[in-house]
Amino acid sequence: MLDAKLFRSELMETAGRLKETRGYILDVAALEALETQRKELQVRTESLQAERNARSKEIGQAKAQGQDIAPLLAEMDDMGSQLEAAKQALNHIQDELHAIIAGVPNIPDASVPIGADEDDNVEVSRWGEPRTFDFTPKDHVDVAAHINNGMDFERAAKLSGARFVVLQGQVARLHRALAQFMLDLHTSEHGYQETYVPYLVNHDTLFGTGQLPKFGEDLFHVQGATENQVPLSLIPTAEVPLTNLWRDEIADETMLPLQYVAHTPCFRSEAGSHGRDTRGLIRQHQFDKVELVMLVKPEDSMAALETLTGHAEKVLQRLELPYRKVLLCTGDMGFGSAKTYDLEVWVPTQNKYREISSCSNMWDFQTRRMQARFRRKGAKKPELMHSLNGSGLAVGRTLVALLENNQQADGSVSIPKVLQPYMGGLTSIAAK
């Protein structure tokens, strides 16, 4: 959520910036009209309240002195209804304003290239060399099929439906090894605190990170057993619970930066992506991800984005997977992000780089929604933190990359050095 002041004192500039960067058309006329009404109604409501408070105080004092309060009460006659009407009108306007403002995307950082879609993203760097095969490489589905049917989509469909998978045997173990390796790397070398979080969260939490109110259809919502139970939703990423750890709290300056890592399943409805990536593990309703979250002082967040992205890159480097780093253009960035790098891993059978991590500096967009703040030493006013998040990495897609890039002519898959300790010392998984 943007600072409400931007919509008052810098409305035209804000609207211009949103249009130029995001192609987002802010309804300036509606905002101006609502704002005029809001101002008038709020001043009137509050002065009515002030008057009521003063008169009630008088009544209290008169009563304490044993005076007759009947005439005072009579004077109050229609104040109640006036106040009630004003309050209702004000609430209505404020709800409308809030609905508009909560739906406005973040303003991209000045360093973000202007563009319409992913074609305008800017490649920043490449690491590693895509391998040349002296045989025709199979895609990950086929590779896994030959490892004792380690990736079973048919059975998963029976259990749950499309876009689910059952992993078994060495493939399942490799999946687990990847997650373990990532967690260990980030906790022992990059200074993140390992965290276990709820997979079901409430609406306030989802509002905090920006999933609600606008993107509710991307989530799975869980109906309670009883009608009046609070509604919960499955997390689409651990970014949600991790960032919300500090919702409605004020940290001491010395506690920053806060760095959290969690390995969780992620649940996404994939509404609106029918027909895309239907084969294999690329796009599932449920997938595992190791997520990195940082909460930092505002002046540190741009540098922190570079650091955090570097932490995600390190995973790919240790796994020896070729990838490239892409700076997303304004049109391809997520709703709440001020600046995003995507890491794209080489997928041989698709002959292209595919997203495996997305690292974003959300600026104060989320922390304003959730009022996650910190106080500088000696300062009176608390300030909003900045929040960042990034995949480090998406485990399912990492498994895809590994199976495809490391496959051998005989159908076996070689295991990168760093994973071998997690695989009981195995250097390769044999086809069977």
Next chain:
RNA sequence: GGAGAGAUGGCAGAGUUCGGUUGAAUGCACCUGACUUGAAAUCAGGCGUGGGCGCAAGCUCACCGGGGGUUCGAAUCCCUCUCUCUCCGCCA
């Protein structure tokens, strides 16, 4: 699942019986100043959050777990939800 108790500012903890000048005593923590070579101790003062109006000084509104209600007036009364604790039962 049953029975009971509770939720107040950074923390602890009054106030809730019998609604009134209580944004809330007190202690701790913290900040500023005095004393001190410095520190401690002591003394004096300050010290919640969010919002509105205003160039500013300042004025003002809301908030005592969330939501709703009664009332001229609610931390205090009523309803409801959530959470925490104690005991019993069940259980990975």
